[in-house]
Amino acid sequence: MDKNDLKEAGLKITKPRIEILKLLETSEKQHFGAEEIYQELLVGGVKVGIATVYRVLTQFEAAGLIIKHNFEGDQCVYELERGEHHDHMVDLKTGKIVEFHDEIIEQRQIEIAKEHGFKLMEHSLTLYGEFKD
Ligand SMILES: [Zn+2]
Structure with a gap:
């Protein structure tokens, strides 16, 4: 850029x-x-x-x-x-953010939307917790 x-x-x-x-x-x-x-x-x-x-x-x-x-x-x-989808893990104590991408999660979301007759346009998934140090 x-x-x-x-x-x-x-x-x-x-x-x-x-x-x-x-x-x-x-x-x-x-x-x-x-x-x-x-x-x-x-x-x-x-x-x-x-x-x-x-x-x-x-x-x-x-x-x-x-x-x-x-x-x-x-x-x-x-x-x-950056044009590529990813989800996030957020550490509530330190604010550290880690990106991840999981094909099974992605796939399941599409299937679940389909089962509900839901037109999925986008999603964001954020996990909150703490990283072990
Ligand atoms: Zn990110």
């Missing part, structure tokens, strides 16, 4: 947009709170106000560049839309 993605998403290229997109793309982490993004940019010498971070994230979400999660016990978490 680069400047062209901003253009394709119908967004003008601005420094905050470029910097936030770059951070989301280059970080090893995949899930970020808005505060975290703000802090990481500061550490990297990029001064963008927290209000701007929120505004850009809202614009990115509307443009389909990122996904916003409202996980329990935490603030909203954002991640890049």
Whole structure:
């Protein structure tokens, strides 16, 4: 993803947009709170106000560049839309988030929807608990 993605998403290229997109793309982490993004940019010498971070994230979400999660016990978490479906495990103590994908679960959900005459369009599955350390 680069400047062209901003253009394709119908967004003008601005420094905050470029910097936030770059951070989301280059970080090893995949899930970020808005505060975290703000802090990481500061550490990297990029001064963008927290209000701007929120505004850009809202614009990115509307443009389909990122996904916003409202996980329990935490603030909203954002991640890049990488085009592949996955589910999440959330540690309620530490906030750690781990992604997983299980074909059997995916398959069962489709079957269950079918049994109920339900037209499945999307789903999100989040497991809450604690990781053993
Ligand atoms: Zn994820």
